[in-house]
Amino acid sequence: MLNGIDVDGLQTALKAVGAQPDTAVARKHARVRWLDRLKFRAYVRNHQFEVDEPTHLAGDNANPTSMEYVLGALGTCLATGFVFNATQRGIAIGNLEVALESTQQNYLVFLGLGTEGHPGFDRMTAKLYVQADADPAQLQELWEHTLKTSPVGNSLSRTVTLTPEIDVIP
Amino acid sequence: MTEHGLPLFPVTVVGSWSRPSWLLDALRKRQGGRMTAEEFDRVADQAVLEALSYQEEAGIDVVSDGEQRRDNFHSFVADKLEGVKLLTLAEIMDLVEDRAQYERVLQAADAPAFSIKNETVVDTIRPRRPLALDEFTFLRQHTKKPIMVPLPGPYILARSMWVKGVSDKAYPTREHLAVDVVKILRDELIALRDAGCAFVQFDEPVLTDVVFNRDVKERTFKCGSMSESTGDPSRELLFATRLLNSVTEGVDGIRTGVHVCRGNWSRKDEVLLRGSYEPLVPTMMGMRVDRLVLEFATPRAGDLDVFARYPKRKQLGLGVANPRSDEVESPAFIVKRATDALRYFEPGQISLNPDCGWGTFAERPMNTADVAARKLRAIVEAARELRRTVG
Numbered sequence: 001m002l003n004g005i006d007v008d009g010l011q012t013a014l015k016a017v018g019a020q021p022d023t024a025v026a027r028k029h030a031r032v033r034w035l036d037r038l039k040f041r042a043y044v045r046n047h048q049f050e051v052d053e054p055t056h057l058a059g060d061n062a063n064p065t066s067m068e069y070v071l072g073a074l075g076t077c078l079a080t081g082f083v084f085n086a087t088q089r090g091i092a093i094g095n096l097e098v099a100l101e102s103t104q105q106n107y108l109v110f111l112g113l114g115t116e117g118h119p120g121f122d123r124m125t126a127k128l129y130v131q132a133d134a135d136p137a138q139l140q141e142l143w144e145h146t147l148k149t150s151p152v153g154n155s156l157s158r159t160v161t162l163t164p165e166i167d168v169i170p
Numbered sequence: 171m172t173e174h175g176l177p178l179f180p181v182t183v184v185g186s187w188s189r190p191s192w193l194l195d196a197l198r199k200r201q202g203g204r205m206t207a208e209e210f211d212r213v214a215d216q217a218v219l220e221a222l223s224y225q226e227e228a229g230i231d232v233v234s235d236g237e238q239r240r241d242n243f244h245s246f247v248a249d250k251l252e253g254v255k256l257l258t259l260a261e262i263m264d265l266v267e268d269r270a271q272y273e274r275v276l277q278a279a280d281a282p283a284f285s286i287k288n289e290t291v292v293d294t295i296r297p298r299r300p301l302a303l304d305e306f307t308f309l310r311q312h313t314k315k316p317i318m319v320p321l322p323g324p325y326i327l328a329r330s331m332w333v334k335g336v337s338d339k340a341y342p343t344r345e346h347l348a349v350d351v352v353k354i355l356r357d358e359l360i361a362l363r364d365a366g367c368a369f370v371q372f373d374e375p376v377l378t379d380v381v382f383n384r385d386v387k388e389r390t391f392k393c394g395s396m397s398e399s400t401g402d403p404s405r406e407l408l409f410a411t412r413l414l415n416s417v418t419e420g421v422d423g424i425r426t427g428v429h430v431c432r433g434n435w436s437r438k439d440e441v442l443l444r445g446s447y448e449p450l451v452p453t454m455m456g457m458r459v460d461r462l463v464l465e466f467a468t469p470r471a472g473d474l475d476v477f478a479r480y481p482k483r484k485q486l487g488l489g490v491a492n493p494r495s496d497e498v499e500s501p502a503f504i505v506k507r508a509t510d511a512l513r514y515f516e517p518g519q520i521s522l523n524p525d526c527g528w529g530t531f532a533e534r535p536m537n538t539a540d541v542a543a544r545k546l547r548a549i550v551e552a553a554r555e556l557r558r559t560v561g
Contacts, residue, residue: 095284097260099276129282169285 003087010087026151039063057111067104070156071124075100077152078126085142085149086132094131095169101125121156127165136168176316178517178560179508179553180231181546182487184429184463185320185371186243186527187221187236188535188542197241197532201256207249214239215308222313224539228546232316232368232521235309242531243373244322244330245289250301251354253293253340254331259283262290266335288330291337295350301358306367316368320527321358323374323428324417325410327351330376345409352416359417363424371427371463371487372414378432380406381449407453415458427461427487428454431526432470446472455480463487465525466507467499474507477514486515489525490552491545494536498544504552505559517560522549 001007017023031043038053039060051066053059064072075098086093105122108114128143143166147153156162189197196213199205221236240246241256248256259276260283263269276283302319309317328351331337332344341347359370380403418426430450447454447464454462465471466489477486488511490504504522511520528542529535537545 095282097282097284099282101277129285131284167280167282169282 002090003083003093005083005087007087067102067121070121071100071102074124074126074150074152074156077150078128078146081146081150081153082128082130082142085146086134089142091138091142092133094133095129096131097129099127099129121160123161123163124156125163125165127167129167129169131169139168140166176231176521177553177557178520179556180521181549181553182230182232182318182369182521182523183225183234183236183546184487184489184493184523184525184527185234185237185318185373186240186529187224187234187238188529188537188539189236189238189532190217190220190539193217193238194532201241211239218305218308219312221539222309224543225546226313226315228543229550230315230546232318233309233313234318234320235305237320237527237529239305240532241287243320243527244326245287247301247322247327247331248289250297250299251295252298253291253295254289255292256287257290257336259286259288262288262333262336266333268334288333289327290333291331291340291347294340295331295347295354297354297357300361301354303358303361303365306362306365310366318369318371319362319367320371320373320429321355323372323410324348324351324355324413325374325406326376327355328413348409348413352413355417356421359421359424359426363421367424369425369427369461371429371461372417372459373429374410374414375429375431375433377407377410377430377450377453378445380410382432382445403449407450411453411456415456418458425461425485426459427463427485428457428459429463429487429526430454431465431489445470446476448472448476451476451480455483459484461485461487461521463489463523465489466511467492467525471525474510474514481514482516482519485519485521486511487521487523490522490549491524493524493526493528493542493545496537496541498541498548501548501552501555504549505555508552508556509560512560517556522553524549 029044032051033041033043035041035050037060038058039062040051042049042051049069050063051069052061052063053065054061059065079096079098082096083093102121102124104119106114106117107119109117110119130139132139134142143164147162147164153162193213196205196210200207200210217238218235221238222233225233225236237243237246245256248254259272263272263283266272272283276286279286302321306317306319328344328348331351332341332347337344337347341350355372362370414428430447432445462484464487466474471489488508490507491499508520508522524542524545526536528537528539
């Protein structure tokens with residue numbers, strides 16, 4: 001066991017998954033249902049989560065917005081990738097956090113208050129704080145590898161300037 | 171001589187001494203549950219004796235144990251009090267509703283939540299062990315010099331230990347918690363007096379945060395403390411004064427002081443608070459303590475003329491050495507600072523000390539023991555010069 005993960009079990013699972021013909025395209029399904037006002041519930045596999053808007057935008061602020069889920073998804077994807085790769089390389093993680101910050105090019109477009117540009121993300125910063133049983137250069141290389149191989153990171157970085165940072169905590 | 175049998179311009183410290191690496195290893199093991207309190211104390215005993223040796227060899231007049239047993243100047247109470255836990259901010263964020271304010275604190279500090287620890291009240295507090303009496307008793311066995319003991323002030327403890335969403339199950343407000351904090355500190359002060367302690371210093375560095383961050387109405391991270399504030403400086407200063415006075419009122423036979431600085435967690439002056447003591451002087455004058463232990467070694471702290479309206483009202487622990495620099499202050503510089511202070515204080519009212527501790531936070535020492543010792547020797551040399559010329 002390393003980082004709470006059964007390493008041998010992981011290797012066995014990877015072999016099995018790699019042999020499946022559809023693994024590469026990793027098709028996904030989701031369904032979103034309107035609940036009330038600006039509240040929605042998303043269903044994915046046997047899971048569900050809810051989305052809302054803040055009160056100043058006519059929501060109830062009961063849940064994160066769609067864009068906050070995207071930002072959080074980038075952070076969790078990067079964290080998942082880092083721990084996944086560290087475990088495969090035999091690196092024990094003590095503590096790990098990813099702090100994210102983003103801006104949107106022109107949110108006014110979504111609100112109907114502007115027409116210039118687009119309302120999507122245009123810049124994101126993802127800073128990794130990590131305490132691990134490895135030297136800083138190895139962790140830096142691992143972080144770069146994680147960025148290159150991140151599914152969410154790749155989905156976003158084709159249109160967003162994504163800036164990775166790392167802070168190795170001694 | 172001063173009225174307390176010390177020479178004029180006695181030289182002392184503000185409390186902490188840099189911890190050796192082997193002590194830090196033991197501290198990490200202790201915090202990780204891999205070392206018992208007794209095993210840790212045996213290691214810390216040795217570190218205290220080394221810190222004492224540096225101070226005695228430098229020739230200072232009043233010594234401390236270097237806070238060698240403490241993680242930092244206030245969080246150590248988590249180990250001494252029932253009902254208090256040292257929680258990381260990551261753990262706190264899982265327990266509270268208003269997580270957004272903590273995220274703002276983390277962004278400002280550029281720090282991960284797992285790295286910030288806060289002594290947090292989770293139940294009714296009561297002493298498990300003395301806060302500092304055992305530290306004093308050990309040191310007393312190994313030196314004939316008078317001993318100073320630093321304690322966290324009641325204001326910083328009430329501010330940092332009370333966390334909404336966690337502590338309000340035991341205490342509805344931080345004001346309710348403050349009642350028990352005052353009682354515990356007062357009992358400790360009396361116990362230290364009865365044991366023969368010369369001087370107890372209450373550390374209240376977040377007072378500068380109150381006046382310099384006056385627009386902040388929620389939590390800030392300063393001096394290692396996750397502090398909750400009302401955002402009303404006048405109310406906060408009055409609250410702090412009432413608490414400290416409740417601790418010291420009527421406790422005779424021991425000298426007390428309050429230490430206020432602008433932060434001692436980084437060698438980068440630009441990230442620390444900056445500004446004159448002027449907005450705090452009326453508050454400090456209203457505190458029932460004998461001595462104000464203040465930093466005056468760098469321009470960051472403003473000038474001594476803030477005491478022009480309050481001449482000779484208090485003793486002054488005059489900060490004359492920057493704990494965060496490698497350059498050793500010259501005795502001539504220190505003599506000049508003391509001479510400046512003589513405009514507002516009697517010679518018998520002034521003691522000399524560094525601006526702050528050398529290792530306020532165990533893991534973030536501001537200087538090496540060797541540089542600290544050289545700075546203390548410079549202060550001792552300046553004190554001798556002052557006794558010759560002023561005494």
